[in-house]
Amino acid sequence: MKKEFLEKSILGTMLEENYLILDSNLTPEMFYGQHHRMLFTMMRELALEDHPVDFMTLSARFEQVTQIGLPYVTELIHFSNPEKFDAYVQLQREVWCEKQKGQILFQANEGDWPIPQIIHALDQTQLEGDFHDTTILQTLAHMENRPFEETITPGIVIPHIQDLALLIDGFRPGEVTILAARPSMGKTDMMNNLALYAGWNGHLPIIFSLEMSTRSLLDRCIATAGNYSRLKLRNPKQYFTSEQAKNWSIVLNRVHQSNVQIDDRSHLAIAQIRAQARRIIRQNPNLKPIIFIDYLQIIQSENDQDFSAIATSKISRSLKQMAKELNCPIICLSQLNRNVESRGNKRPMMSDLRDSGSIEQDADIIVFLYRDSYYNTDVREDLDLLELIVAKNRNGPTGTAYAFYNRMTGHVLSRGSS
Incomplete structure (x- = not known):
């Protein structure tokens, strides 16, 4: 990618998403074009003065904008690409670092710098625009x-x-947190329950549903929230009672x-x-996500060329990086392999995770879902006992939690709840 187009995309994205101007940790010197x-x-x-940054504020505040050309500034928005912004910023930094390295080595050769001075200069290049207070x-x-106050963790x-x-x-x-189970x-119902209750308690649940449509997911949420049978929800006009319709x-x-x-x-x-x-x-700045x-x-x-295990490893690592970067919890559902079906005790274990090595390493918490009624039809009821097997807990104990799962409404309740 040409440097000009790379920088246009970065600037265009910043004009669309102003918070990225400061979050990027770029400095003016890192841009190639004057x-x-x-x-x-x-x-x-x-941005430092907390003003909106757009064509109007730039032209009103700075006469220098006319040197760049107003049409040029307005057209930058067409190069915006928020989804690739982080990758482009990283590439911009790498290009700048290579340029700085070349200049440092030339100056070191001309000035006969000692080795420690060269190393120090190269280290400063890597840290430029990326300060972190240690x-x-x-x-x-x-x-x-x-010891004398109630422990409060913002965002928990x-x-x-x-x-x-x-x-x-x-x-x-x-x-x-990895939430894993057999099909x-x-x-998904467990995820919906956690999302709904988190939202009702003042959080901002963001669901990325790669498998199910928004309409289908909302139907499940409605069934849970309204205690509706999902079978009746297929045709409410025909099956709802007057009270349910009301x-x-x-x-x-x-x-x-x-x-x-x-x-x-x-x-x-x-x-x-x-x-x-x-x-x-x-x-949604007032809600914790x-x-x-x-x-x-x-x-x-x-x-696309990555093998499944390698792709899963990269994704798993990226999830952890994203959780830290956005400073919020991430709950990701995961499939299990078929090994569990060949055992007498079908409760899942770590080795049942598909491509399990990287997931085990990166996840802070791993919870397996298990219902005995799924395999034992003799005990099958509308209200099933659901086991939540905490197999990994980086900062706490492991063990099994129990809840009741209503298969008809998708509602997951604490034991003792009505």
Whole structure:
């Protein structure tokens, strides 16, 4: 990609998504074209003052915009590409670093620099525009009264299932939870329940449904929220009671109050998920996000040539990076391989995860779903006992939590709930 088009895409995306101006950690010196350096300097100045950055504010504030040309600035938006922004910024930094390295080595040769000076100069190039505070004093100061105050973790999502909350405490920002089970065990319903209850408790649930359409997913949410049988929901006019029909608008409003956001595009890569999540989070600054993905094995690989295990490894690692970058919990559904079906005890274990090595390593929490009634038809009831087997918990105990699962409505309830 030519440097000019690379920089146009970066600047165009920044004009569309202003928060990226400062989040990118780029500096004006990293832009090759002089007019691009000038434009980025002006954009950053407005962003630092918390002003909107667009054609109008730039032209009103800076006379230099006329040197660049107003049509040129307005056309940059056509090069916007939020989904590839992070990759383009990384490429921009690499191009700049290579240029700086060449200049440093030339100066070192001309000035006969000692080896330590050369190493120091090259290290500074790598750190330019990417400052990260590594001191711990301020963090320790915030902990001073910790033994005497209630522990509050901003953004933590406490599951509505009490047994599970006792085991994992909550879904924490920066952590990835894998929710895995065999098909038809209740993964998607479990995800919907966690999303609805998180939303009703003031969070921002963002669901990436790569397998199911928004309409189908909403039908399931409506059935759960309204305690409707999904069979009746196929034709409400024919099967609903008058009371159920009367409460319909109330239930729809209840689902709306959950603030659930759904992206049902089927071919999404991690970069697209990250870009969309970042946009939704910025549009809802007063709500703490939690991201759900259904499901891991159908997330699009960035490289179609990768073998399945390699693709899963890259995706798994990227999920963890995204959770830390966005500072929110991520709950990702996952399939299990068929090994479980050949055992007498069909409760899942780590080795049953498809391409399990990288998932085991990257996930903070791994929860398997198991219902004995799925395999034992003699105990099959509408209200099933659901086992939530916490097989990995990086910061807490493992064990099994129990809940009741209503197969007709998709509702997952704590034991003792009505």
